[in-house]
Amino acid sequence: MPLSEAVIEVHEMTLRFGDKVVHEKLNLSVRRGEILAIVGGSGSGKSTLLRVMAMLQSPSAGTLRVLDNEVTNMSMAQTLRLRRRLGVLFQNGALFGGMSVLENAGVPLREHTNLSATLIDEIACVKMALVGLSPDDGLLYPNQLSGGMRKRAALARAIALDPELLFLDEPTSGLDPVSAASFDELILELKSALDPTVVIVTHDMDSLWRVADRVILLGGASVLAEGTMSELASSHDPAVMHFFQNPRAHAAQESV
Amino acid sequence: MRALNEDKQQMATLQMDGTLLRCGGDWTVSQLSVLELSLKQTRLPEGRVQIDLSEVRRIDTGGAWVLQRLLLKLEQRQQAVEVRGLSAEAKGLLELVRNTAITPASVPRLYHSGVVEDLGRSSLDRARTSIRLLAFIGEMASVWLGQLIRPSRIRWRETFHELGEAGYKALGIVGLLSFLLGVVIAYQGGMQLRQYAASLFVADLVGLSMVRELAPLITAIIIAGRSGSAYTAQIGTMQVTEEVDALRSMGIAPMELLVLPKLLALIIALPLLTVYADIMGVLGGMVMASAQLDVGFPAYIDRLSVAVSVESYLVGIGKAPVFAAIIATLGCYQGFQVAGSAESVGRRTTLSVVQSIMAVIVVDAAFSVALNYFGI
Numbered sequence: 297m298p299l300s301e302a303v304i305e306v307h308e309m310t311l312r313f314g315d316k317v318v319h320e321k322l323n324l325s326v327r328r329g330e331i332l333a334i335v336g337g338s339g340s341g342k343s344t345l346l347r348v349m350a351m352l353q354s355p356s357a358g359t360l361r362v363l364d365n366e367v368t369n370m371s372m373a374q375t376l377r378l379r380r381r382l383g384v385l386f387q388n389g390a391l392f393g394g395m396s397v398l399e400n401a402g403v404p405l406r407e408h409t410n411l412s413a414t415l416i417d418e419i420a421c422v423k424m425a426l427v428g429l430s431p432d433d434g435l436l437y438p439n440q441l442s443g444g445m446r447k448r449a450a451l452a453r454a455i456a457l458d459p460e461l462l463f464l465d466e467p468t469s470g471l472d473p474v475s476a477a478s479f480d481e482l483i484l485e486l487k488s489a490l491d492p493t494v495v496i497v498t499h500d501m502d503s504l505w506r507v508a509d510r511v512i513l514l515g516g517a518s519v520l521a522e523g524t525m526s527e528l529a530s531s532h533d534p535a536v537m538h539f540f541q542n543p544r545a546h547a548a549q550e551s552v
Numbered sequence: 553m554r555a556l557n558e559d560k561q562q563m564a565t566l567q568m569d570g571t572l573l574r575c576g577g578d579w580t581v582s583q584l585s586v587l588e589l590s591l592k593q594t595r596l597p598e599g600r601v602q603i604d605l606s607e608v609r610r611i612d613t614g615g616a617w618v619l620q621r622l623l624l625k626l627e628q629r630q631q632a633v634e635v636r637g638l639s640a641e642a643k644g645l646l647e648l649v650r651n652t653a654i655t656p657a658s659v660p661r662l663y664h665s666g667v668v669e670d671l672g673r674s675s676l677d678r679a680r681t682s683i684r685l686l687a688f689i690g691e692m693a694s695v696w697l698g699q700l701i702r703p704s705r706i707r708w709r710e711t712f713h714e715l716g717e718a719g720y721k722a723l724g725i726v727g728l729l730s731f732l733l734g735v736v737i738a739y740q741g742g743m744q745l746r747q748y749a750a751s752l753f754v755a756d757l758v759g760l761s762m763v764r765e766l767a768p769l770i771t772a773i774i775i776a777g778r779s780g781s782a783y784t785a786q787i788g789t790m791q792v793t794e795e796v797d798a799l800r801s802m803g804i805a806p807m808e809l810l811v812l813p814k815l816l817a818l819i820i821a822l823p824l825l826t827v828y829a830d831i832m833g834v835l836g837g838m839v840m841a842s843a844q845l846d847v848g849f850p851a852y853i854d855r856l857s858v859a860v861s862v863e864s865y866l867v868g869i870g871k872a873p874v875f876a877a878i879i880a881t882l883g884c885y886q887g888f889q890v891a892g893s894a895e896s897v898g899r900r901t902t903l904s905v906v907q908s909i910m911a912v913i914v915v916d917a918a919f920s921v922a923l924n925y926f927g928i
Contacts, residue, residue, distance in 0.1 A: 392893075392895075393893020393895055393896070394894075394896075398659075398660065405581060405614075408581075408582060409581045409582050409585065409614075411581065411584060411585055411588055412588060414656075414659075415584075415618070417659045418617060418621070418656055419581070419613065419614050419617050421652075421659050422613060422617050422649055422654050423613070425653070426613075426648070431658045431660050432660050434659075434660050435660050435662065437892065437893075438892070438893065439891070439892030439893060457581060457612075458580075489645075489648045
């Protein structure tokens with residue numbers, strides 16, 4: 297099958313909350329195997345777009361296809377089955393506070409497989425090792441973790457079932473530059489190891505240059521521009537320049 | 553490979569053919585359970601082993617781990633292993649899992665303590681909790697005394713808000729439940745009294761039991777469930793979201809803003825609610841008496857004024873502020889004990905309600921004994 301096959305297709309999608317229009321007839325597609333970054337100013341609807349694509353928010357109008365399934369008219373059972381093929385890393389981790397890291401990482405396995413507790417713990421340990429946590433970190437509880445460790449633990453849970461699609465909501469926000477850079481590397485390592493299609497919402501310029509294959513800029517309730525990072529950075533469209541041609545963006549570009 | 557349909561999945565298999573282990577099917581987490589069981593039960597062959605994976609259709613990290621686990625086991629038994637028929641994907645995943653250097657022994661085990669240790673720990677824990685509760689009451693009292701000296705520091709706005717929440721909004725449920733309680737007592741007691749042609753004394757029965765004991769108790773129990781739980785959940789959630797720390801950082805004492813208005817409001821509201829419950833309970837008894845026992849309203853009210861002394865009435869209402877203090881203190885205290893997670897909010901809320909209701913009933917019993925001793 298061709299590499300550029302679309303795993304997510306958003307067609308003429310509109311999302312409203314009351315009178316507030318978040319997205320108006322938005323179109324975009326995510327290709328298999330790519331790392332797609334969604335950027336935009338605060339309040340441009342990046343995270344809600346991610347929630348729509350991860351099937352956590354249903355659009356007000358328009359269609360959404362995820363992994364060759366028409367999501368808009370799906371039964372509950374089909375939705376649940378499809379969700380197992382997705383992994384989501386939430387902005388603040390959303391780890392279950394009453395469970396240790398090891399238990400958190402094993403939740404999807406415990407729910408969706410019949411494996412023994414021992415084997416589940418071992419697989420959870422492997423996943424934790426893949427995101428850079430040691431087995432002993434598994435006994436810690438979420439409120440004992442630093443911000444960076446919390447994100448890693450949440451990522452271990454997100455990849456528990458080897459998802460085909462991985463959604464990352466602001467993976468590097470709240471991390472110091474060193475941790476953020478190592479998280480970027482981690483994303484690339486996981487990408488090459490497990491080969492999921494990755495959708496990242498971020499406004500971290502360094503991370504955009506480092507990991508994104510393709511970037512979509514949101515603004516005014518729809519897609520303002522899309523392309524590779526260098527294409528967007530050299531664009532002459534004023535709206536795009538406004539976002540990518542400021543001192544902070546330049547600094548990130550020069551450091552690449 | 554991944555586009556294969558979900559329903560066409562096959563269980564992962566492992567067939568033994570002398571020293572050749574033939575693997576097949578889908579080595580993915582959802583298809584591994586049978587293989588895991590059979591691997592536990594089968595005896596692995598001795599000597600040099602070959603593992604053939606050419607019939608494995610799909611593999612994921614879980615499958616790769618099961619394979620790695622098998623390899624580790626053979627390695628431990630110092631057997632030579634030859635793995636063949638690995639697809640590029642399987643090779644990559646096996647490499648990945650191997651590089652994590654995880655072994656079955658590296659899974660951390662939770663330390664399980666014995667009975668004696670548990671007993672010791674929980675005793676210590678309880679002792680510490682009691683001390684912390686005492687410290688909390690002490691802190692509350694000292695802030696409150698400070699406010700009594702300078703009444704301008706009392707937060708009237710918050711207090712009135714709490715008064716509305718805990719008092720006014722509880723009128724419906726307190727009224728309904730005490731009315732029904734009056735009905736039940738009149739009905740059950742009246743049936744007995746009628747046998748002795750003493751139906752009129754139903755007024756004594758309902759009046760005394762409601763006014764002296766049941767109205768204060770049922771009101772306190774309702775408020776413990778309604779407001780005590782809300783106090784714990786509110787303060788607990790604020791604790792989790794660091795709002796309590798935010799207040800502290802702005803130089804606002806959480807005790808002053810969060811606890812004392814609730815305490816003050818409840819101490820005012822609960823006696824008033826008790827009076828209301830008295831009226832509704834007696835009313836319930838009155839309705840029942842006239843409907844079932846042919847005791848008219850005037851006769852009932854006449855009898856009531858003889859049966860229920862002012863003392864009994866005041867004893868009932870006098871208990872209410874004490875109950876209020878218990879409920880508000882325990883509710884707020886448990887709220888501040890919340891640490892970390894949403895689960896902790898739930899646990900503390902349960903604790904707060906259970907402890908408040910228990911304390912209210914124990915204190916009520918103590919009141920009965922003490923008042924009896926003093927002959928009131």
